[in-house]
Amino acid sequence: MNIHFIAIGGSAMHNLALALEHKGYNITGSDDVIFEPSKSRLGAKGLLPESFGWFPEKIHDGLDAIILGMHAKPDNPELLRAQEMGLKIYSYPEFLFEQSKYKTRVVIGGSHGKTTITSMILHVLDYNDIEVDYMVGAQLEGFDRMVHLTEENDFIVLEGDEYLSSPIDRRPKFHLYQPNIALLSGIAWDHINVFPTFENYVEQFQIFVDGIVSGGSITYNTEDPELVKVIDATQNTIRKFPYQTPEYSVEDGITLLNTPEGDMPIEVFGRHNLNNLAGAKWICQQMGVDEADFYEAIATFKGASKRLEKIAENKNKVAYKDFAHSPSKVKATTQAVKEQYPERRLLACLELHTYSSLNAGFLEEYQGALDTADEAAVFYSPDAVKIKELEEVTADQIALAFQRKDIKIFTNAQSFQEYLFGQDFENSTLLLMSSGNYGGLDFERLKSIFTA
Template identity: 55%
Template structure:
């Protein structure tokens, strides 16, 4: 008999991908949400599972359902959730459901404050290249993969393990629920200030995660991160397979990064010290799954990166426009440094949209000190609407200059003014880097792209 599942808050990025994956697997899927944006709307509509109307409808909840999948966006007093509880229908958070569907698989969890999506994407690319059978959960759209989630009868699942809260009913990090066999940890740098008010509390979540590793399991960790290195030393003798890693040996020549390998050197499309760490971590995971180094190197040469990670939007012989998801301090610094080190002779204009609760909070923003140092021109975009929605106080230029430790920092609070400013710049021997977990209020980039593409 076909199993029936209802999604509360079906429109979310990962939630709608899970819904599509389950519909493709043959489950009967329904859902609700109070707002569904693109591309979720079109993709759900095409699959025939877009809710007919916006809002919450308790009459969609009935005893014939095998389970409810609850999105983080739903509130605890959601009427559909209340009805499900009254009818004693099993309610799964997203990560609980992923575990429920993968209990018989080898579970690989990629964790850390930064690099999770890139490492997961690299692993998926290599496994797919060698036609291996695997399931996955990743936090971004990846070239060559239709969905961000796949659940099948594959023997292994690769999971991007997010430390953010599980659901309105469960205020613990998502990554506790996956019960990993193999754990990778890339680094720990304070994030999500709104739910982890101190760095010690934030670090503690990762410590607990490492403690969940089975004795016969794997803990693969970046030894170049001081906090993760301490966790590795702490569990020495308690876990059979303890594998530290650091950045893969490489060189840069004329703006191209080459991996230095036993048989010589190979060019790759990604760059930056942090990405060479990510690459080495992905290599260690692939080795733990039975692939050889040769197989990894063969596949990784064709890896182009995950969406919004050093994504090239426009390019000429002497100028590149990059878009990057960087938003937390460690991510911003790593991305700025990577672009500058890759093209040291070019001027770098780096723009950061402060979009998250942490970045917009004057009690947290000092954590961004010196993250912009390698940029020749440092620009901040701040949307007053985003600040008021998060019920915070808007910061002025002086506060931000002090926080970032950049006296020449430029602040824009109007997207049209920022657009005019960026379009007025000379991009001869200049790279432009746009960083945010938001979208710059859908700023039209067409003129900027044309200017950079035609730059001579």
């Protein structure tokens, strides 16, 4: 097949392009800018566009399909040309469904934890030599790509994102997958630029559950009352498998999971990650992995990239970075780190970087999110607010939203770095939470402090 990608450089898009090239398809693509690591990975397979920009002449009747990425705009010249020619145009999730129509589709959704749960499942399956197709939102240790597609595998495991499918398809991605086996980890309002009310956001999860293939299953976290309401409300004829956080303990910085064979040390930590583990266990069992084999495999799982990732550690100090940015994720991650190192001072730093987190009307959702930390700091760039064309957010608004009088707020990247590098981290834990980079934080310098 001859496939052309419009906006090939995105994290998800370039991984799909690599997966299809590996499968033997002929791939071309365009983008106006491509960053690392996408640039090098595409270049290594000869898929990097010769020139950046949009070129309608790349669209021709020899193409079997166009795959349209979210980075493109509705008036993209290549998209307009494809529409004029009547070519088949897929969004990213639409094409994944086309590739998996005759497979058992396992879809992992939820406002938080879906990448980690998907990663846990894939780790366990790989450990037990069970080959499946997959799409996951983070690079995993031991996996070449974030997307893998074959003709022969019976299962495909898909991370089910609730964000929009493409610039011309406003449906949430996970509505398009029609799962046979599904999981929802929880519901916490996010993406307010698309779902302006909490009720509208919750509705997307109801549609997802109602779209599970008849006779399929939903595995769900009973500790989320809003999610329980959604599951109870569905009229879909599906099996329901509830789960909750398993028993565990923490001793000397090691998390011990209670299992039928006794307490077992695991690499990941935090109540939210143990909850994720319980959901992953249910899904793996539905895919043919027995309980003992699951526990043996999960003991070696170190976590998904950018999810509570250890930057550096010395005998009495440790630094973590995490992708957390939504209020529920920030709260859960901060609590997890404090629980793991209760005797150490915890400095939690959050960058407000996303559309939702920089929205003045959404800020109050962060109340109490950093309360577990001994010290808390927030960084945001006023320039980012302007770029997103949002109303100005002030330091006073942020302080009021978090309801913490001693919170330190920075709007200048240099000032934030001076504050951070001026800290005495002896007997301390540093937690950096962001989907950005704090205006160019020097992580190598930070590593040197924590390994000295």
